[in-house]
Amino acid sequence: MLSDIHGPDDLRRLSPPELDRLCGEIRSFLVQSVTRTGGHLGPNLGVVELTLALHRVFDSPRDGILWDTGHQAYVHKLLTGRQDFSRLRKSGGLSGYPSREESPHDLIENSHASTALSYADGLARAYQLRGVTDRRVVAVVGDGALTGGMAWEALNNIASAQDRPVVIVINDNGRSYARTIGGLARHLDRLRTSRGYEDFLRWGKHLLGETPVVGRPVYDLLHSAKRGLRDLVMPEGMFVDLGLKYLGPVDGHDIAAMESALTAARDFGGPVVVHCVTRKGRGYRPAEDDERDCFHGIGVIDPETGRGVPGDSRPSWTSVFADEMARVGAERADVVAITAAMLHPVGLQPFADAHPDRVFDVGIAEQHAVTCAAGLAAGGLHPVVAVYATFLNRAFDQVLLDVALHRAGVTFVLDRAGVTGDDGPSHNGMWDMSVLGVVPGLRIAAPRDGTRLRAELGEALAVSDAPTVLRYPKGPVPEDTPAVARVGGVDLLTPVDPLDPGNDVLLVSVGAMAQICLETARRLADRGVRTTVVDPRWVKPIDPALLDLAGRHALVAVVEDNVRHGGIGAALSQAVQDEGLPVPCRTFGIPSTFLDVGSRSQILSRLGLTAEALADELGRLVLRPLTAS
Numbered sequence: 001m002l003s004d005i006h007g008p009d010d011l012r013r014l015s016p017p018e019l020d021r022l023c024g025e026i027r028s029f030l031v032q033s034v035t036r037t038g039g040h041l042g043p044n045l046g047v048v049e050l051t052l053a054l055h056r057v058f059d060s061p062r063d064g065i066l067w068d069t070g071h072q073a074y075v076h077k078l079l080t081g082r083q084d085f086s087r088l089r090k091s092g093g094l095s096g097y098p099s100r101e102e103s104p105h106d107l108i109e110n111s112h113a114s115t116a117l118s119y120a121d122g123l124a125r126a127y128q129l130r131g132v133t134d135r136r137v138v139a140v141v142g143d144g145a146l147t148g149g150m151a152w153e154a155l156n157n158i159a160s161a162q163d164r165p166v167v168i169v170i171n172d173n174g175r176s177y178a179r180t181i182g183g184l185a186r187h188l189d190r191l192r193t194s195r196g197y198e199d200f201l202r203w204g205k206h207l208l209g210e211t212p213v214v215g216r217p218v219y220d221l222l223h224s225a226k227r228g229l230r231d232l233v234m235p236e237g238m239f240v241d242l243g244l245k246y247l248g249p250v251d252g253h254d255i256a257a258m259e260s261a262l263t264a265a266r267d268f269g270g271p272v273v274v275h276c277v278t279r280k281g282r283g284y285r286p287a288e289d290d291e292r293d294c295f296h297g298i299g300v301i302d303p304e305t306g307r308g309v310p311g312d313s314r315p316s317w318t319s320v321f322a323d324e325m326a327r328v329g330a331e332r333a334d335v336v337a338i339t340a341a342m343l344h345p346v347g348l349q350p351f352a353d354a355h356p357d358r359v360f361d362v363g364i365a366e367q368h369a370v371t372c373a374a375g376l377a378a379g380g381l382h383p384v385v386a387v388y389a390t391f392l393n394r395a396f397d398q399v400l401l402d403v404a405l406h407r408a409g410v411t412f413v414l415d416r417a418g419v420t421g422d423d424g425p426s427h428n429g430m431w432d433m434s435v436l437g438v439v440p441g442l443r444i445a446a447p448r449d450g451t452r453l454r455a456e457l458g459e460a461l462a463v464s465d466a467p468t469v470l471r472y473p474k475g476p477v478p479e480d481t482p483a484v485a486r487v488g489g490v491d492l493l494t495p496v497d498p499l500d501p502g503n504d505v506l507l508v509s510v511g512a513m514a515q516i517c518l519e520t521a522r523r524l525a526d527r528g529v530r531t532t533v534v535d536p537r538w539v540k541p542i543d544p545a546l547l548d549l550a551g552r553h554a555l556v557a558v559v560e561d562n563v564r565h566g567g568i569g570a571a572l573s574q575a576v577q578d579e580g581l582p583v584p585c586r587t588f589g590i591p592s593t594f595l596d597v598g599s600r601s602q603i604l605s606r607l608g609l610t611a612e613a614l615a616d617e618l619g620r621l622v623l624r625p626l627t628a629s
């Protein structure tokens with residue numbers, strides 16, 4: 001049946017038994033395909049019926065269906081003409097998120113959470129202003145995404161106009177990765193378990209309907225006092241208090257119930273919440289039973305067992321951080337940790353196991369995480385905020401003014417810094433050193449291997465009067481690259497006399513680019529070009545020793561896994577100019593563009609960030625007379 005579905009229209013002719021069969025086929029397809037490619041299996045298994053019902057009740061793409069975060073849009077893709085998942089999240093294949101390039105049914109490509117309701121508010125306002133009345137706006141938002149502040153900013157605005165229809169579908173599976181935290185989660189739970197209210201009404205109607213004479217009037221009185229009754233039997237939904245119509249809780253796996261609720265919402269004519277209760281990983285036992293995150297995001301696994309196939313056995317950057325944090329936690333009682341709903345992905349699980357009262361999961365709320373950390377520091381603790389580099393973008397103001405202005409001793413650990421690749425353009429951690437580069441007093445370390453990660457984390461935790469940052473990429477940590485000497489705070493990685501006036505290139509390696517830079521130096525040596533490779537370790541502020549070294553070379557080249565604009569290369573070039581040093585500087589990094597999907601190595605190659613390309617370019621520059629940049 002699935003292969004006969006080429007668009008939403010093909011769904012509308014299906015009978016309930018055919019729909020059930022289609023759901024089964026979709027689940028089988030997801031398990032068979034996503035276990036082969038990796039991806040967000042759990043979230044998508046949980047929205048099969050919900051997505052079918054949405055596409056039967058609404059008329060996409062005329063009606064806009066917005067997916068918050070978008071990691072749960074595989075079923076939506078299957079139903080809108082995209083069923084080749086063989087190259088999911090790979091170059092030339094389907095994106096793991098909605099993509100306007102792929103389909104007119106896709107509207108939001110940003111994979112950062114909690115944005116869909118703001119898009120929906122804007123879209124609805126635009127339609128109202130333009131007098132467009134035949135296009136509906138639907139936003140699907142997870143209970144996790146609802147813990148993001150933007151979602152509440154949007155809800156406040158959506159609720160401000162009772163005549164501006166927006167359909168808000170809450171996909172409540174009780175989880176982000178782990179179980180969703182906080183007051184909102186408790187409220188949704190109360191709503192979810194408020195079956196009592198509906199049952200009470202049905203019981204009352206039956207009982208009173210059987211009671212002669214007084215029965216009917218009493219029932220009518222009670223029903224007219226429904227809201228009061230609701231308060232009595234069920235905690236009044238804050239959504240209703242906000243001014244939103246609330247429909248639910250609805251079984252998100254019951255297509256008929258979903259269609260009934262969505263139809264009522266569609267025709268309501270104002271802002272309405274449809275609260276759907278679903279199960280992450282539904283229909284695939286290994287995912288349903290996975291207590292950690294219900295197979296939120298998986299690599300290649302055995303579909304039969306759900307177990308990962310043997311992969312790279314090297315430790316990851318994340319695991320090195322995880323071990324070091326657990327070790328530090330035993331030594332430093334003042335060190336606490338904050339995660340934005342990603343305890344395990346950022347490596348805080350061991351620390352949390354050992355010190356459960358010293359780790360705080362704030363939900364998908366990076367802005368709150370940062371300023372809460374400033375509060376923790378003000379309270380005499382040393383907080384470590386562990387987030388993916390790209391997600392810190394949305395908390396820039398908090399880093400700048402709530403932390404740095406107050407010279408708060410907060411340490412930010414940015415995982416997935418640099419090119420991540422397969423998770424799409426919005427997931428690369430490629431902006432952090434430029435964004436944070438302008439923050440006064442903030443210091444940035446970019447470890448080149450596991451030993452430097454442990455050392456630089458310790459150095460960061462020793463700073464109590466300024467924010468510190470460690471940033472490292474996704475994937476396996478490379479073999480250690482020992483320094484042959486240290487000049488100031490700068491590690492020399494090649495055994496050359498840095499003071500020899502015959503040196504050609506000072507190659508400044510930032511963080512994880514060390515191995516590439518050393519291979520580049522070897523290739524340049526074969527061409528008679530003498531290269532000094534250094535790792536500054538702390539890349540912000542610029543180490544004076546680096547300026548001294550720069551003045552003793554014919555060319556300075558910086559290689560960084562960050563956008564060139566405003567990165568370390570730009571900062572060093574500016575410092576070299578400010579010092580009046582006549583040495584030309586070149587920066588090799590990421591251009592200010594959104595990177596197409598690909599593996600990390602594919603993208604680094606595309607960008608010329610390989611030893612071969614760097615050696616060619618530097619060889620050409622050294623052999624051709626240069627003017628200072």
Ligand SMILES: Cc1ncc(C[n+]2csc(CCOP(=O)(O)OP(=O)(O)O)c2C)c(N)n1
Nearest residue numbers: 043111112113142143144145175176341391
């Ligand atoms: C700003 C931001 N922070 C963190 C993430 C990482 N992330 C992706 S999905 C997810 C959990 C989403 O939970 P929910 O919205 O409930 O969707 P579900 O997976 O349960 O369907 C998180 C934390 C993100 N995409 N964006």
Ligand SMILES: CC(=O)[C@@H](O)[C@H](O)COP(=O)(O)O
Nearest residue numbers: 069071111297345416423474
């Ligand atoms: C959707 C989302 O933001 C996360 O699930 C992200 O895809 C995880 O990335 P990693 O797979 O690199 O942990």
Ligand SMILES: [Mg+2]
Nearest residue numbers: 142143144175
């Ligand atoms: Mg959820």
